[in-house]
Amino acid sequence: MFDLYRPGTSFLHRAPAGGKVLALFVLGTLAFIVDDIRLIFAGLALTLLLYPVCGLTLKNAWAQIRPTLWILIAIFIAQAIFNTWQLGVFVIARFGLLLLLAGLLTLTTRASDMIDGIERGLPFLRPLGVNPAKVSLALSLALRFIPVLAQITREVREAQRVRGLENSVIALAIPLFVRTLRMSDDIADAIEARGYRP
Amino acid sequence: MIELTDVSVSYNDKVVLSEVSLRLTERRIGVIGSNGSGKSTFARLLNGLLLPDRGTVTVDGLDTKTKAKEVRQKVGFVFQNPDYQIVFPLVEEDIAFGMKNLGFDKATIAAKTEEALKRYDLWDHRTHAAQFLSGGQKQLLAISGVLVMEPSYIVFDEPTTLLDLRNKLTVTGAIRELEQTAIVVTHDLDLIADFDRVIVFADNRVMADDVPEVAIGKYRKAMGDV
Ligand SMILES: Nc1ncnc2c1ncn2[C@@H]1O[C@H](COP(=O)(O)OP(=O)(O)OP(=O)(O)O)[C@@H](O)[C@H]1O
Ligand SMILES: [Mg+2]
Numbered sequence: 323m324f325d326l327y328r329p330g331t332s333f334l335h336r337a338p339a340g341g342k343v344l345a346l347f348v349l350g351t352l353a354f355i356v357d358d359i360r361l362i363f364a365g366l367a368l369t370l371l372l373y374p375v376c377g378l379t380l381k382n383a384w385a386q387i388r389p390t391l392w393i394l395i396a397i398f399i400a401q402a403i404f405n406t407w408q409l410g411v412f413v414i415a416r417f418g419l420l421l422l423l424a425g426l427l428t429l430t431t432r433a434s435d436m437i438d439g440i441e442r443g444l445p446f447l448r449p450l451g452v453n454p455a456k457v458s459l460a461l462s463l464a465l466r467f468i469p470v471l472a473q474i475t476r477e478v479r480e481a482q483r484v485r486g487l488e489n490s491v492i493a494l495a496i497p498l499f500v501r502t503l504r505m506s507d508d509i510a511d512a513i514e515a516r517g518y519r520p
Numbered sequence: 521m522i523e524l525t526d527v528s529v530s531y532n533d534k535v536v537l538s539e540v541s542l543r544l545t546e547r548r549i550g551v552i553g554s555n556g557s558g559k560s561t562f563a564r565l566l567n568g569l570l571l572p573d574r575g576t577v578t579v580d581g582l583d584t585k586t587k588a589k590e591v592r593q594k595v596g597f598v599f600q601n602p603d604y605q606i607v608f609p610l611v612e613e614d615i616a617f618g619m620k621n622l623g624f625d626k627a628t629i630a631a632k633t634e635e636a637l638k639r640y641d642l643w644d645h646r647t648h649a650a651q652f653l654s655g656g657q658k659q660l661l662a663i664s665g666v667l668v669m670e671p672s673y674i675v676f677d678e679p680t681t682l683l684d685l686r687n688k689l690t691v692t693g694a695i696r697e698l699e700q701t702a703i704v705v706t707h708d709l710d711l712i713a714d715f716d717r718v719i720v721f722a723d724n725r726v727m728a729d730d731v732p733e734v735a736i737g738k739y740r741k742a743m744g745d746v
Pocket of ligand 2: 559560561677
């Protein structure tokens, strides 16, 4: 989901971000309404075909599935045991389709464009006290800092291993929490210094 | 010109700066002092990230208390950790952030992005994820993100502390070449050796304020390095 934009000139790259987000929403919903497995497989085949059409590789497609592979396998096993294996295939095909569609969106759309698209789609939430500009900044920050947090987690774990502390969740959580707080102070300063006015 | 008049700052009850008055007119100003001597506090005063408890800070006559927006545009700020000042995933998205905040139009943003990224050899990385740049490239990106906002002054708070020697030299070179006034807080005495002026902070106040040779000499002596 957090895979990054791959520059390109395909029709999907050029399509407006808001339209793509909407299409993902509609197709994703359809994938859950349709209960004919042949349609799901047709959707999967078409989506997979779009990868090379958009200048992406099947490796890119695989990268969309891989992070959740174990969850998919677990779902399949659970379905196979408690229902039928056919239903298992059906459920993971649905999830796979959804992941591949979402991947197409993130791979062909700059985060900033996607966020602009979402920002334009959000004003109807304004009466509820939602500020679209703030939501979109929060989304960009999330995309930007997830890898940074992952890096910090690795550093803290390494520092602890060096001192003989193996995987303890609490021992990891506390320094991580402290460092994240300090980091968020610094980020807030940086955003302010670059003229952001909430 | 940035001017501080009788500026005092305390955190809770702890005084960090006490009645500091300075006029910053030189093009290259170094700021040194021991850990906790108030350098970062001083730096943050200059663009209104921090407001003084007493006294005033003005930038070209604009009070940081009342003219925050104008001051932010005039005084750019580069922080120690480049990772925390890059706020968008892609290089070219990040560089546009400050310009969008200032309300620049699309064409201007595109032109200035190209100019800044080419200047620092980052143009080929424009559609890459910022997280994969080297430390030095990240710091150059941070400097670019500030330069495109067309500031007259740029404040650096330990811009080279987290960098290896090669990256440090790159960033030092970039700072030397700036047309803007640069105010550089650092522990790296080589970086400021050829500056126009060096200010030394100690005990909540300015301990020395002179040409680098003299100011650095006093600092070394105070630190017991004779
Ligand atoms: N937000 C804060 N709240 C409370 N105390 C603070 C805060 N920021 C700084 N201080 C204290 O103010 C003093 C001056 O801090 P400052 O960061 O300006 O020092 P510095 O000269 O930049 O130090 P260093 O060389 O370590 O960066 C320190 O004693 C610090 O603990
Ligand atoms: Mg400091």
